[in-house]
Amino acid sequence: xxxxxxxxxxxxxxxxxxxxxxxxxxxxxxxxxxxxxxxxxxxxxxxxxxxxxxxxxxxxxxxxxxxxxxxxxxxxxxxxxxxxxxxxxxxxxxxxxxxxxxxxxxxxxxxxxxxxxxxxxxxxxxxxxxxxxxxxxxxxxxxxxxxxxxxxxxxxxxxxxxxxxxxxxxxxxxxxxxxxxxxxxxxxxxxxxxxxxxxxxxxxxxxxxxx
Amino acid sequence: xxxxxxxxxxxxxxxxxxxxxxxxxxxxxxxxxxxxxxxxxxxxxxxxxxxxxxxxxxxxxxxxxxxxxxxxxxxxxxxxxxxxxxxxxxxxxxxxxxxxxxxxxxxxxxxxxxxxxxxxxxxxxxxxxxxxxxxxxxxxxxxxxxxxxxxxxxxxxxxxxxxxxxxxxxxxxxxxxxxxxxxxxxxxxxxxxxxxxxxxxxxxxxxxxxx
DNA sequence: GGCTAAACGGATGACACCGTCCACTTACGT
DNA sequence: ACGTAAGTGGACGGTGTCATCCGTTTAGCC
Numbered sequence: 001x002x003x004x005x006x007x008x009x010x011x012x013x014x015x016x017x018x019x020x021x022x023x024x025x026x027x028x029x030x031x032x033x034x035x036x037x038x039x040x041x042x043x044x045x046x047x048x049x050x051x052x053x054x055x056x057x058x059x060x061x062x063x064x065x066x067x068x069x070x071x072x073x074x075x076x077x078x079x080x081x082x083x084x085x086x087x088x089x090x091x092x093x094x095x096x097x098x099x100x101x102x103x104x105x106x107x108x109x110x111x112x113x114x115x116x117x118x119x120x121x122x123x124x125x126x127x128x129x130x131x132x133x134x135x136x137x138x139x140x141x142x143x144x145x146x147x148x149x150x151x152x153x154x155x156x157x158x159x160x161x162x163x164x165x166x167x168x169x170x171x172x173x174x175x176x177x178x179x180x181x182x183x184x185x186x187x188x189x190x191x192x193x194x195x196x197x198x199x200x201x202x203x204x205x206x207x208x209x210x211x
Numbered sequence: 212x213x214x215x216x217x218x219x220x221x222x223x224x225x226x227x228x229x230x231x232x233x234x235x236x237x238x239x240x241x242x243x244x245x246x247x248x249x250x251x252x253x254x255x256x257x258x259x260x261x262x263x264x265x266x267x268x269x270x271x272x273x274x275x276x277x278x279x280x281x282x283x284x285x286x287x288x289x290x291x292x293x294x295x296x297x298x299x300x301x302x303x304x305x306x307x308x309x310x311x312x313x314x315x316x317x318x319x320x321x322x323x324x325x326x327x328x329x330x331x332x333x334x335x336x337x338x339x340x341x342x343x344x345x346x347x348x349x350x351x352x353x354x355x356x357x358x359x360x361x362x363x364x365x366x367x368x369x370x371x372x373x374x375x376x377x378x379x380x381x382x383x384x385x386x387x388x389x390x391x392x393x394x395x396x397x398x399x400x401x402x403x404x405x406x407x408x409x410x411x412x413x414x415x416x417x418x419x420x421x422x
Numbered sequence: 423g424g425c426t427a428a429a430c431g432g433a434t435g436a437c438a439c440c441g442t443c444c445a446c447t448t449a450c451g452t
Numbered sequence: 453a454c455g456t457a458a459g460t461g462g463a464c465g466g467t468g469t470c471a472t473c474c475g476t477t478t479a480g481c482c
Contacts, residue, residue: 008479011429034469045431050471110375151391154373154384161372162365164321173365180362180395189400219449219458245439256461261441423482430477437470447460452453 015052017042022063026104031060064108068122071095075129085142088133089182092155093175099156100163100174110160144187155181226263228253233274237315242271275319279333282306286340296353299344300393303366304386310367311374311385321371355398366392 007015021042025033035056039049053059074094081087099106130149137143158181162173183189218226232253236244246267250260264270285305292298310317341360348354369392373384394400 008428010479014429035471036469039431046470047431047472047474048429051429054471056470110372151387154388157372157375157384158369158388159372161321161368161370161374163372164368173368176362177365177369180392183400184391184394189394221449222459225459246441247439250461257440258442258444258462259460262459265441267440425482426478426480428477428479430475432474432476434473435471438468440467441465443464444462445460447458448456449458450456452455 011052014042014044014048018044018049018052018059019063019066022059023066023104026060026063026108027102030103031107035059060104060108064105065122067098067102067105067108068126070098072122072126072129074098075126075133078133079129079136084133084136084140088137088143091133092152092182093178095156096159096174096178097171099159100170103163106160106163109156138187142187143185144189147185151185222263225253225255225259229255229260229263229270230274230277233270234277234315237271237274237319238313241314242318246270271315271319275316276333278309278313278316278319279337281309283333283337283340285309286337286344289344290340290347295344295347295351299348299354302344303363303393304389306367307370307385307389308382310370311381314374317371317374320367349398353398354396355400358396362396 018038022033022038025038025041035049036046038059039046042049049059053062074091077094078087078091081090099109127149130152134143134147134149134152138145138147155178159174159177162177163170229249233244233249236249236252246260247257249270250257253260260270264273285302288305289298289302292301310320338360341363345354345358345360345363349356349358366389370385370388373388374381
């Protein structure tokens with residue numbers, strides 16, 4: 001999977017610089033930063049950037065790959081928590097805080113990853129972990145029975161909407177939204193029932209791609 | 212307020228066509244549609260469009276003005292409902308459905324209206340109505356006491372996040388999100404309390420502008 | 423040290439959109 | 453009917469971004 005043509009030392013160095021610059025830029029200014037800006041920030045020429053990452057997409061994919069890994073680790077933490085409900089909640093809070101802190105991350109979630117084949121594995125693992133977190137929380141009787149794993153995607157997308165705008169306000173808004181939603185998710189509060197067909201992750205994903 | 216320089220008949224006609232075209236375009240493709248596309252859709256030249264609406268912003272402002280008026284009428288309906296809680300709920304559901312159905316409307320809400328001086332009056336009226344709806348619902352004991360009118364903005368922004376992507380999926384997601392949130396808003400469910408400082412509308416508005 | 427392929431960076435062409443300018447057309451008052 | 457001012461459409465210059473090409477520099481091996 002890695003026939004890595006063995007980059008020269010300076011090339012490897014620059015590659016890292018580019019990734020760092022891209023991550024910073026995406027985090028602060030969102031996903032559609034000019035390639036030239038990233039190159040400048042990284043202290044390299046545009047050509048270097050394009051040689052290393054043939055398309056804008058491949059760069060985004062690469063950067064986002066790391067973030068996705070972080071996500072996966074958050075899921076693992078949730079599973080490690082002895083209290084299933086606390087794990088569930090703090091997982092959600094953490095990811096939402098990440099979304100607010102990093103605008104690019106947010107957009108990447110919306111825009112979906114068209115060719116994220118490399119991450120498919122990570123993604124699947126994350127999804128399985130997620131399903132397990134949900135299952136545990138339900139089994140503990142704390143999470144309402146009609147909660148669907150896809151509701152997490154829903155929450156994430158909702159949080160994206162709140163995450164626009166800047167820092168503190170977005171952060172406060174996000175925390176409040178999450179607090180509200182977590183209350184709805186609790187088993188004790190399970191009202192009649194939300195009369196809505198749960199969405200599958202695939203559908204949401206497909207829609208984002210098809211846009 | 213309307214020294215209306217009395218447009219010629221054909222000009223008036225075209226103006227309407229432009230507004231219609233713009234509304235359609237914004238609804239389906241979002242807010243950043245090329246001016247040329249709108250002109251073509253309206254069957255007029257680009258110059259005509261620019262003469263009628265000096266800047267892209269002024270066009271958006273104009274189109275959105277109508278939508279805002281619709282919004283205001285929804286608030287009035289809520290106030291007219293003898294059951295405060297039902298009015299509150301259906302108001303939210305209606306507006307959210309509108310957001311999902313019209314992508315431009317959604318974006319306009321996020322991007323804020325920098326020079327919407329003309330609408331200031333409508334906006335203020337809508338906000339006052341909103342506050343009244345909230346007050347009534349609280350007085351009826353159905354809406355939790357720590358609910359802040361700004362939470363409506365929060366909900367709207369969250370719904371924006373869900374509204375991206377296409378039609379049915381977005382619609383289903385939105386309905387489900389709203390259902391969840393409405394449950395949290397109910398007085399009976401008022402949990403310990405969301406430990407989050409309520410946001411003021413001004414802050415949210417300011418943040419969107421400052422972006 | 424010196425050679426070579428890898429890596430570099432800036433200049434460059436292609437493209438899309440914005441907003442203006444100008445020569446032609448048409449509504450409408452007399 | 454006809455003159456004129458208002459209205460119209462398309463062409464055009466300006467700008468910003470993408471992605472490539474090419475002459476120059478440099479790392480790494482002998």
